Amino acid sequence: MKSAELLKDAFDRVKEEVHAAVEGLSPDDLNARLDSGANSIAWLVWHLTRVQDDHIADAGGLDQVWTSQKWSSRFDLALPEDSTGYGHTDEQVAAVRVGSADLLLGYHDAVHQQTLRYVAGLDDAALDRVVDENWTPPVTLGVRLVSVIGDDLQHVGQAAFVRGALQRR
Template identity: 50%
Template sequence: MDAKDILLDGFGRIPDEVTGALHGLTAEQLRWAPAEGANTIGWLIWHLTRVQDSHLAELLAADQIYVTGDWGPKFGLKSDPSDTGYGDSAGQISRVEPRSAQVLLDYYQAVHDRTVDYVSGLSDADLDEVVDDRWDPPVTRGVRLVSVIDDDAQHAGQAAYLRGLL
């Protein structure tokens, strides 16, 4: 197994987690929070998808699916490429209002498909390329992709936990 296969395996585990967290939920349940200001299932899945979409678009030097597909209005938002949910306040979390679980699944699936296609075409040399030198040590393409998997897994797990609380 090479590094690309490990990344594909990591990304391949997330769809089942996302689907399981969202399956059968109503729009109201997607916006439910266990306490005032806490994350909602809808926000968590929207956010993990936004982060993946924005990071992948940056690696591709391309537009985000969120913008090209005009996904924002389906979540009660504008299709702003800078709005990924990173650092959102309680008020900002509550503004994410997905129309349905299917909208979240459709957006996630579009981003996932693009990610798998991208990663499938990478070489070991591509994974070693520095893509962000603002950090010490500089971030390689491979490290950035691992970071996305880590973020996705954490937020999908949080969404599954919230589903259990419902």
């Protein structure tokens, strides 16, 4: 298996889990928080998708899907357009409300497609390219992509947990 195939498989698994966590949920369930300090499914999936969008665009010299395909205006959140959810307060988490599962999945699927187009062109040598010198050691593209996948899987697992808790209520 080549590196690009491995990355595609990992990002495909993220997409499958996002769909499993979101499909069929009402806006009330998507936006529900188990308590005032908890993240909603909407916030978790929006955040993991925003971070993936931001990091893939940065690494690949691409435009973010969020702005280039006007998802930011479709979501119409009371947040700065460049917000990814990193460091959000409880109030900012609460501001991420979605009107439908289709909106959330549409954005995720659009980011997924850009991600797959990008990783399809990568070879092993590309993964060694330094993409962030603000860390010791500097972060390579390979490390950044694995970090995104790991973060995505953690957040989608949290969304699946919230879905299960809501369904047991």
